[in-house]
Amino acid sequence: MLTTNDIIKEGHPTLRVVAKEVILPATEEEKEILSEMMGYLKNSQDPEVSAQYKLRPGVGLAAPQIDVPKRMIAVHVADEAGKQYSYALFNPKIVSHSVEQSYLTIGEGCLSVERDVPGIVPRYARVTVKGTTLDGEEVKLRLKGFVAIVFQHEIDHLNGIMFYDHINPQDPFQAPQNAIPVER
Numbered sequence: 001m002l003t004t005n006d007i008i009k010e011g012h013p014t015l016r017v018v019a020k021e022v023i024l025p026a027t028e029e030e031k032e033i034l035s036e037m038m039g040y041l042k043n044s045q046d047p048e049v050s051a052q053y054k055l056r057p058g059v060g061l062a063a064p065q066i067d068v069p070k071r072m073i074a075v076h077v078a079d080e081a082g083k084q085y086s087y088a089l090f091n092p093k094i095v096s097h098s099v100e101q102s103y104l105t106i107g108e109g110c111l112s113v114e115r116d117v118p119g120i121v122p123r124y125a126r127v128t129v130k131g132t133t134l135d136g137e138e139v140k141l142r143l144k145g146f147v148a149i150v151f152q153h154e155i156d157h158l159n160g161i162m163f164y165d166h167i168n169p170q171d172p173f174q175a176p177q178n179a180i181p182v183e184r
C-alpha cells in the first residue's frame, strides 16, 4: 500500500514536469498504480488506518506526487451536501470552465508540501472535466465548489503547477474580484 513516505516533497524535480498522456488502453501496471493512489486516499481518510500508518489525510492525489510523471489522478471527497465523489482518472482534462472564479477561504495545502503556505488560491468556480476511468470508460464531470477546487489542484500537478504558484505575492489574501468564497 502507498504511504506518506511514497509521496515526493517539494524540491523533487518530478513535481515540476508536465506529465505524459497515458496511451489507452492503460497497461495493468498503470491500472495498479492508479488503484493504489485511490487506496491511499481511502486509507488516509480512515481514522484507524491513517493512525496506524501515520498517513496524512488527502482528498486528491496526482501520479507525479508518487514520482510517476503520467497523467493520472485520484479524487475521493464528499461535497458540501455530503455527496461522495470518488474518481480515478487517466488523462483528465478541463474541457470547459466558468469565467467566474472561486477560492477556498482557508487556503490550500498539499501532500507534497510540508509547510503552511497561507494565501488565496484563485480557481475556476465551475469546471467540466473529461477523463477515462479504470474500466476504460470516458466520463464527463460537471463540477463546482470544493470538488471543483480539488480537481483543479490535481490537474495542476499534471502540469507541474503547485497551488502556491497561484497566490498573489503582493497581496496573498486578496480575493479575486467577484470570486465565490468556498468554505470547508
Ligand code: K2U
Binding pocket: 057, 058, 059, 060, 061, 062, 104, 107, 108, 109, 110, 111, 112, 149, 150, 153, 154, 157, 184
Ligand atoms: O494534491 C494534494 O496534495 C492533495 C491535496 C488536495 C487539495 C485539494 C484542494 C485544496 C487543498 C488540497 C491535499 O493535501 S488533501 C488534504 C486536505 C484534506 C481535506 C481538505 C483540504 C485538504
Ligand code: NI
Binding pocket: 109, 110, 111, 112, 153, 157
Ligand atoms: Ni497537491
